[in-house]
Structures are given as C-alpha cells and as structure tokens.
Amino acid sequence: MDSIATDNPFTEEQERALIALAGAIIPANSAYAVPGTDDPLIAADILATAKRHADAVSAALDREDRLAIARHGAKFVDLDAAARQSQIERANQPGSGDDAEDELDRARFRGQRAMLSIIAQCYYRDDRVMRSLDMEPRSPFPEGFEVEEGDWSLLEPVRRRGKVYRDAPR
Amino acid sequence: MADAVDVLIVGAGASGAAVAWSLAETRMRIVCLEQGDWMNPLRYPSTGRDWEARAFGDMSISPNRRRRDTDYPVNDANSPIAVANFNAVGGSTILYAGHFPRFHPSDFRVKTLDGVADDWPIDYDTLEPFYAENDRMMGTSGLDGDPAYPPKHAPMPPVPLGKSGQTLAKGFNQLGWHWWPSDTAIATQPYDGRDRCINLGACGSGCAQGAKASTDITYWPHAVRAGVEVRTRCRVREITVNDEGMASGVTYYDEEGVEHFQAAQVVIVACNGVGTPRLLLNSTSGKFPNGLANSSGLVGKNLMFHPYASIQGVFEEPMDGYKGPGVCIWSQEFYETDAERGFVRGYTYEIHRGRGPVATALTGLHSGRIPLGEGHHEAYRRMFNRVTGMVGICEDLPEEHNTVTLDPELEDAHGIPAPKIDYTLSENSRRMLDHAVARGTEVLRAAGAVDIITEAPIAAGGWHLMGTARMGTDPQRSVVNEWGRAHDVRNLFIVDGSIFVTSAGVNPTRTIQALALYVADSMKKRLANLFD
Numbered sequence: 001m002d003s004i005a006t007d008n009p010f011t012e013e014q015e016r017a018l019i020a021l022a023g024a025i026i027p028a029n030s031a032y033a034v035p036g037t038d039d040p041l042i043a044a045d046i047l048a049t050a051k052r053h054a055d056a057v058s059a060a061l062d063r064e065d066r067l068a069i070a071r072h073g074a075k076f077v078d079l080d081a082a083a084r085q086s087q088i089e090r091a092n093q094p095g096s097g098d099d100a101e102d103e104l105d106r107a108r109f110r111g112q113r114a115m116l117s118i119i120a121q122c123y124y125r126d127d128r129v130m131r132s133l134d135m136e137p138r139s140p141f142p143e144g145f146e147v148e149e150g151d152w153s154l155l156e157p158v159r160r161r162g163k164v165y166r167d168a169p170r
Numbered sequence: 171m172a173d174a175v176d177v178l179i180v181g182a183g184a185s186g187a188a189v190a191w192s193l194a195e196t197r198m199r200i201v202c203l204e205q206g207d208w209m210n211p212l213r214y215p216s217t218g219r220d221w222e223a224r225a226f227g228d229m230s231i232s233p234n235r236r237r238r239d240t241d242y243p244v245n246d247a248n249s250p251i252a253v254a255n256f257n258a259v260g261g262s263t264i265l266y267a268g269h270f271p272r273f274h275p276s277d278f279r280v281k282t283l284d285g286v287a288d289d290w291p292i293d294y295d296t297l298e299p300f301y302a303e304n305d306r307m308m309g310t311s312g313l314d315g316d317p318a319y320p321p322k323h324a325p326m327p328p329v330p331l332g333k334s335g336q337t338l339a340k341g342f343n344q345l346g347w348h349w350w351p352s353d354t355a356i357a358t359q360p361y362d363g364r365d366r367c368i369n370l371g372a373c374g375s376g377c378a379q380g381a382k383a384s385t386d387i388t389y390w391p392h393a394v395r396a397g398v399e400v401r402t403r404c405r406v407r408e409i410t411v412n413d414e415g416m417a418s419g420v421t422y423y424d425e426e427g428v429e430h431f432q433a434a435q436v437v438i439v440a441c442n443g444v445g446t447p448r449l450l451l452n453s454t455s456g457k458f459p460n461g462l463a464n465s466s467g468l469v470g471k472n473l474m475f476h477p478y479a480s481i482q483g484v485f486e487e488p489m490d491g492y493k494g495p496g497v498c499i500w501s502q503e504f505y506e507t508d509a510e511r512g513f514v515r516g517y518t519y520e521i522h523r524g525r526g527p528v529a530t531a532l533t534g535l536h537s538g539r540i541p542l543g544e545g546h547h548e549a550y551r552r553m554f555n556r557v558t559g560m561v562g563i564c565e566d567l568p569e570e571h572n573t574v575t576l577d578p579e580l581e582d583a584h585g586i587p588a589p590k591i592d593y594t595l596s597e598n599s600r601r602m603l604d605h606a607v608a609r610g611t612e613v614l615r616a617a618g619a620v621d622i623i624t625e626a627p628i629a630a631g632g633w634h635l636m637g638t639a640r641m642g643t644d645p646q647r648s649v650v651n652e653w654g655r656a657h658d659v660r661n662l663f664i665v666d667g668s669i670f671v672t673s674a675g676v677n678p679t680r681t682i683q684a685l686a687l688y689v690a691d692s693m694k695k696r697l698a699n700l701f702d
C-alpha cells in the first residue's frame with residue numbers, strides 16, 4: 001500500500017510521550033477543579049500547536065527519554081505515573097543528583113522552554129481552567145474589561161515637592 | 171520606468187507617516203513604499219481566545235520568530251539584546267506599548283551638562299511645537315503638571331491608575347520619590363474617529379479597539395485623503411544616484427518579486443534605526459562605494475537600544491493582572507545625572523500593570539517560582555493577578571563599536587543582505603541597570619511585594635532603534651544636518667530614530683515623530699531652494 005502523505009511530524013509514540021509529559025508537568029487537581037494537561041481537549045490543542053515547533057519538541061522528548069533510560073532503563077512513556085512525576089519534578093531542583101544526570105537535567109530544562117511555552121499557551125486558554133481562575137472564557141475584544149480609576153489624591157506629595165528636571169542651556 | 175514622483179518615502183511606520191502627512195499640504199506628488207501590509211484590526215490577537223499564544227507566533231515582537239513574508243531576518247546573535255520591530259503600514263507602532271514620553275531639555279545637551287557624547291544641534295524649544303502637533307495627531311492622554319517636565323498639555327485625561335498603579339504609587343510616596351501618570355498614545359476618550367480604550371490588555375499585539383495610536387489609524391488616513399499614495403508589499407533594495415551624486419530614485423521589489431525603478435526628486439528614508447542603515451549601506455555606487463551618505467563612515471555606527479531592567483513584584487493582594495493597557499504610571503526620580511550614583515545620565519521607571527494567564531505561568535515556570543508537577547496549581551495561584559512591577563529604561567550612550575552592518579551570508583526573501591547587529595553593553599549601562607534593579611526592588615518592597623523577579627537587560631528588548639545615521643552640523647561627525655538632510659546627498663532626508671544623537675532615558679517615538687514633523691517643516695520652508 002502506498003504511504004499516505006501526512007503533515008504530522010510526530011510518530012504515534014512521540015505523541016503519547018508528549019501528552020504523558022504534559023500531564024506530568026501540569027497534572028489535574030481536584031481542589032481547584034481543573035483538568036490536567038493530558039485532558040483530551042487540551043492534549044489535542046497541544047499536539048496541534050506542537051507541530052509548528054516540531055524540532056524543539058522532538059529534542060525535548062529525546063532528552064526525557066535519555067534521562068528515563070539512564071535512570072529506569074525504559075523510555076519516558078513506558079514509566080509508571082509515579083516515576084514520570086518524579087522525573088519531571090526533579091527539574092525543580094537541578095543539581096541534586098550525580099554529575100551526568102545533572103548535566104542531562106540542565107540541558108533538559110533549557111530544552112523545555114519551548115515545550116513549556118506550548119503547554120502553558122494551551123492549558124491557560126481552556127474554558128474550565130479560565131473559569132477556575134474567575135476569568136470569563138472569552139476573548140478580550142469586543143467586551144474589554146473594567147479597570148478602576150483609582151485615587152488621584154495620591155499625587156499630592158509629588159505636587160508639593162515640585163520641579164525635578166534640570167534646565168538646559170539653549 | 172515610472173514617472174518621477176516629487177517625494178518618495180521609504181517606510182510607513184511612525185516617522186514615515188508623520189512626514190507624509192505634513193508634506194501632503196504642499197500638493198506635491200508623494201509616494202510611500204512599504205514592505206508590509208495594511209493590518210486588519212479584526213484579526214488582531216485580542217479578538218480570539220489564543221491572544222497570548224499569538225504573541226509567540228505571527229504577532230511576536232521578534233522578526234526572526236514571526237517570519238511573516240513581510241519581515242526580513244536580523245542577525246543579532248552578537249548582541250545581548252535582540253531586535254524587536256514590526257513591518258507594516260504603521261510600522262512598529264502596530265506592536266508598541268504606547269508609552270509616550272517626551273525628551274527633556276537636558277537630553278539635548280548631554281555634552282554641555284554631563285561631559286559625555288554630543289549635544290544635539292537642536293534643542294527642546296525647537297521641537298516643542300512639533301511635539302504639540304504630534305500630540306494632536308496621535309491623540310495623547312496624560313495629566314498636565316508633571317514636575318519632571320516643562321509644561322505640556324495632553325488632549326485627553328490619563329489612563330486609570332487601577333490597583334497596580336495605586337499600589338506602586340504608595341510605594342513611591344513612602345520613599346518620597348517622583349511618580350506621575352504616564353503620557354500615553356492611547357485614547358481614553360473617542361478621538362479623531364477612534365474609540366476609547368476598553369482595557370483589552372493586549373496592546374503589545376495590536377489594538378483591535380483602535381484606541382492605541384498606531385500610525386495606520388492616525389496619520390495615514392489623513393495623509394491618504396490628502397493625496398499621498400501608499401504602495402504596500404514593496405521592498406526597497408537600494409537608493410540610486412545620478413551623475414551629480416543626487417538621489418535619482420529607488421529600486422524595489424513588488425509583491426510578486428518583480429523589480430521596479432521609481433524615480434523621485436526627493437527621497438526620504440524612514441525605515442527605523444536598523445532598516446535605514448541597512449538600506450543606505452546596500453546603496454553603493456561608484457560615487458558612494460561605502461554606502462550612500464556615508465562619507466563620515468558613521469552610517470550604521472552608534473547603535474543605541476535602551477537597555478531595559480525588568481523588576482516585578484509578587485503581591486498578596488490582587489493587582490490589575492490581564493486587564494488594562496500596559497501603560498500606567500512612570501517615575502523619573504533617577505532621570506537626571508547624579509555623580510554619586512556611579513554612572514552618568516539616568517533612567518525612567520515605567521509601571522506595567524500585570525500579565526495574562528499564560529505569561530504568568532511562563533514567568534513562574536522559567537524563574538522557578540512555579541514548579542513542574544503537583545505543586546503547580548498552588549504556586550500558580552499565588553502569582554496569578556498578583557504580579558505587577560516596572561521596567562527601568564536606561565539611557566544608552568552612543569558608542570561607535572555598536573553597529574548595524576550587512577550580514578555577509580544572511581539574506582531576506584529577495585536576496586537583500588540582512589542587517590547584522592554587533593552590540594555590547596557598556597559599563598555605564600551595566601551600573602545603571604544594577605541601580606534600577608536595586609531601587610526598583612526598594613519601591614516594590616515599600617509597596618508590599620513579598621517576592622521580586624528581575625531580568626536586566628531584558629534579552630528580547632531591542633525595541634528602540636536609534637543613532638545609526640546621526641544628526642549634526644559637522645559632516646565628518648554626522649550623517650544628516652540639523653534639519654535631517656544628508657550631508658552628502660542634497661535631496662536625501664532621514665526622519666527615523668537613526669538620526670538621534672543621544673537616546674535619552676525614555677521611549678523614543680514621540681521624539682521620532684516630532685523630529686519627522688520638524689524635518690518636514692524645514693523642507694516646506696525651503697522648498698524654493700531645498701537643494702542649495
């Protein structure tokens with residue numbers, strides 16, 4: 001059978017790894033009634049966005065795999081939930097393990113910037129997440145927002161002090 | 171060959187728009203060539219749910235990240251500060267924040283007052299009527315009586331203080347330091363066909379409401395009605411010269427990539443502090459082997475950026491967050507030189523209200539304040555709507571080794587060499603940044619901040635592009651004369667930030683436009699003998 005042309009730069013395994021990684025970075029939380037980043041709607045948004053940054057995302061996934069293999073002998077996607085979580089949370093304190101792993105951690109954290117940006121962009125525009133933050137799930141335009149005028153009498157001491165600029169010769 | 175036009179302007183941004191409008195009353199035939207498009211405000215990010223995401227993509231401030239067909243790449247690998255711009259009718263004002271300060275009288279006399287750099291060949295009083303005219307055309311808002319300035323008048327009242335402004339105002343008051351509502355290029359009332367600001371919070375990606383004064387909706391409609399022709403998607407490759415060494419016109423590519431020549435009696439360059447030296451350096455000929463108007467060797471030298479310090483506080487109380495224009499209040503407590511501080515010249519603080527949900531997450535994740543994993547949500551909520559702070563805009567002094575040159579390899583889609591930036595932060599700037607971070611931290615603490623996040627210089631913050639074709643009376647030490655005409659080419663004018671002699675410690679656009687109006691006025695007064 002002829003192969004079907006596709007614009008998807010990721011393999012199925014990379015897609016699963018990306019969702020697993022995202023879900024470990026921002027997990028669901030019942031106290032705040034928010035889904036995790038592996039929620040199907042958010043995950044679909046992440047996958048669509050990640051395609052535009054395929055190189056950076058693939059590199060970040062590779063690094064996760066190298067770290068998982070070094071530590072557990074398995075790729076990231078094949079780790080159980082607890083192991084994934086602990087690998088992700090290690091990045092919160094780089095510098096705590098042995099040298100080789102530390103180096104990988106630091107490289108990983110740098111490589112993650114593009115990935116974190118994609119994850120944050122998609123997560124923080126989800127209706128459920130916005131509502132949990134007391135935001136209306138809508139675009140800013142056309143309704144806009146209210147900003148209070150504020151207390152202009154705060155300027156009194158500045159007025160009392162007077163001129164603060166230098167005169168200059170012509 | 172197209173018929174010669176009287177005036178050909180390259181670039182339809184802040185300065186190109188102002189000069190076109192001012193010259194239109196002469197009834198000369200004026201054409202502006204712009205590589206970008208007219209923007210459609212209904213497609214600006216704030217009209218969609220992905221408004222923050224698009225600031226990382228097609229509306230990014232970085233041309234290298236944005237990569238629209240209308241952009242050209244910039245090699246800024248050898249600079250700690252990356253170039254930010256936008257290429258369209260309106261130029262970089264499409265994305266600018268709308269902070270709209272004037273220079274001060276002392277900014278034009280830095281050599282006389284502080285013994286550094288050079289004095290300008292003009293002074294504050296020369297520009298004052300043009301500042302006022304520009305304020306009317308752009309529609310500025312502000313509060314009269316700022317003690318950091320000579321008297322000036324804003325046509326509209328200031329943007330609201332909001333929670334962020336009030337909180338930081340109290341911090342400044344506690345320390346006894348100057349602050350004042352910012353002058354802004356944002357309509358707080360309906361103005362000249364534009365609607366008032368409704369606090370969309372997305373000024374930096376284009377204002378869908380039309381409250382922010384980008385020149386596509388201020389000057390350009392007036393200029394076009396007065397007969398100026400704007401040709402979009404026209405990228406100028408070089409300015410040509412005739413046997414007398416006068417500019418004869420330009421060679422440009424249209425949307426289809428077809429090369430054209432447009433003859434002109436007068437050429438005005440308005441491509442900004444990077445685009446202008448790029449175009450001049452690419453305009454070589456037997457008479458001008460080192461680039462047009464470059465007998466001084468100063469085209470592309472003395473690049474100034476304004477190193478920025480970002481000082482943000484995390485508060486326990488809610489701030490304005492994602493609501494409201496980024497502009498708010500400013501402080502010029504440390505503006506004028508004080509030798510005790512260990513640096514010359516000074517800086518302005520501009521208070522930014524807050525940030526959206528995505529930007530909050532990224533600030534927290536990248537600074538380590540918001541962890542990956544289980545702790546994410548609790549830490550996020552400690553920051554969401556609770557971050558506010560300021561930037562310190564430091565005066566950058568001109569140094570010849572800070573340059574825009576032509577990259578030997580990188581090219582745009584038409585094969586025109588890309589600009590290459592070589593820039594180092596001076597010791598004076600470094601000290602000023604450190605001072606801005608330290609004093610800014612004091613203000614935030616006084617205002618009640620429980621945590622401080624800083625970045626200095628802001629790596630992405632090369633949004634002010636100045637000094638690369640400086641103005642002066644000495645042809646050996648400057649590129650244009652005291653009214654914007656190239657010393658070497660008597661029918662070539664430059665009106666953008668390239669002609670700045672020094673940068674002052676404030677955002678430049680109000681001064682760029684006042685200068686463009688002043689140059690236009692100087693031309694109009696000399697029409698009979700413009701080339702003498």
Ligand SMILES: Cc1cc2nc3c(=O)[nH]c(=O)nc-3n(C[C@H](O)[C@H](O)[C@H](O)COP(=O)(O)OP(=O)(O)OC[C@H]3O[C@@H](n4cnc5c(N)ncnc54)[C@H](O)[C@@H]3O)c2cc1C
Nearest residue numbers: 181183184185205257261262266267268269406666677679
């Ligand atoms: C993110 C951001 C925030 C900013 N915030 C502020 C602020 O708050 N306050 C402030 O005062 N300033 C701010 N600025 C800076 C402000 O936008 C610029 O100072 C101002 O727009 C410069 O005006 P200009 O006419 O020199 O150039 P621009 O406005 O940049 O216009 C130059 C135009 O020339 C065109 N051009 C260039 N080369 C060619 C060519 N070869 N052929 C055809 N066309 C060409 C470009 O496409 C562009 O449209 C900000 C800028 C950015 C990017």
